[in-house]
Amino acid sequence: MGYSYELNSGYFVSLETFAVHLMQMSHDDHQWGVVPIPSIFQSTDQEPRSYALVGCSNPGAAPGYLNALCFILPLVALGGNARSQPELVVSFSSRSIRPLTKGLYIEDGAVMYDPVEDWERVWYPIKR
Secondary structure, three states, X not given: OOOEXXXXXXXXXXHHHHHHHHHHHOEOOEOEEEEEEXXXXXXXXXXXXEEEEEEEOOOOOOOOEOOOEEEEEEEEEXXXXXXXXXOEEEEEOOOOOEEOOOOEXXXXXXXEEOHHHHHHHHHHHHHO
């Protein structure tokens, strides 16, 4: 059984539980997925941090979306676990989710993107 918790700094959910929920959100050509990134990178505050990659196929209600949306979220390992592999926990909030791609679409014959719309297309379904 997996749990999700909301604290002042956002939500925390086990990577396994998060992956199951994203799989349940997937249907037809609208697909979701999450994987841990197997490296450590510097965060915006210059601290070493692990991340999970969250992707959405982005078929959208409007035609013309050209690519998938990808975001990264902080990932931590829980201590005190007796298993050989520690449980991984994804931490997400509106401040911690960072885009890796721009959701490109065609409008009036030009390729455009809207970072706020990209964020909303990923953040609100995950938050629900």
